Amino acid sequence: MAKKRRLIKEEPEEEYTFNPSAFDEREFLLKGLYSTKVLILAIVLAIVVGFVAAVIWNSLSDKTIVTVIDTLLVFFVCAIMKKLFVTCGIRADLLETKTLLGNYLIYLTLALGACILFINPPFF
Numbered sequence: 001m002a003k004k005r006r007l008i009k010e011e012p013e014e015e016y017t018f019n020p021s022a023f024d025e026r027e028f029l030l031k032g033l034y035s036t037k038v039l040i041l042a043i044v045l046a047i048v049v050g051f052v053a054a055v056i057w058n059s060l061s062d063k064t065i066v067t068v069i070d071t072l073l074v075f076f077v078c079a080i081m082k083k084l085f086v087t088c089g090i091r092a093d094l095l096e097t098k099t100l101l102g103n104y105l106i107y108l109t110l111a112l113g114a115c116i117l118f119i120n121p122p123f124f
Contacts, residue, residue: 035095
């Protein structure tokens with residue numbers, strides 16, 4: 001025996017309207033500008049600290065102690081970098097934590113690279 005077809009009743013779909021939040025273009029541009037300034041400052045600072053660490057490395061003979069001094073110098077400057085940004089007139093509160101962490105990692109990597117570059121010939 002054949003079964004009866006069931007009629008499927010279609011329920012009315014809910015209508016969803018997308019309301020975008022207010023976009024502050026000026027704040028967006030300021031954040032980009034400040035993050036670029038901080039990145040450039042971190043790069044310059046890393047090169048200077050790498051050069052100072054290389055001078056310390058080349059001036060002292062006990063390389064074990066010099067390695068510890070250079071490492072402490074680089075990490076000390078990294079720890080006070082946010083205060084240096086504020087003294088340079090850059091508002092660090094506009095920057096996200098991800099941006100600051102990225103700048104710190106770039107600073108550490110570049111300071112290490114500059115130090116290695118400056119302790120080898122033809123720079124020493």
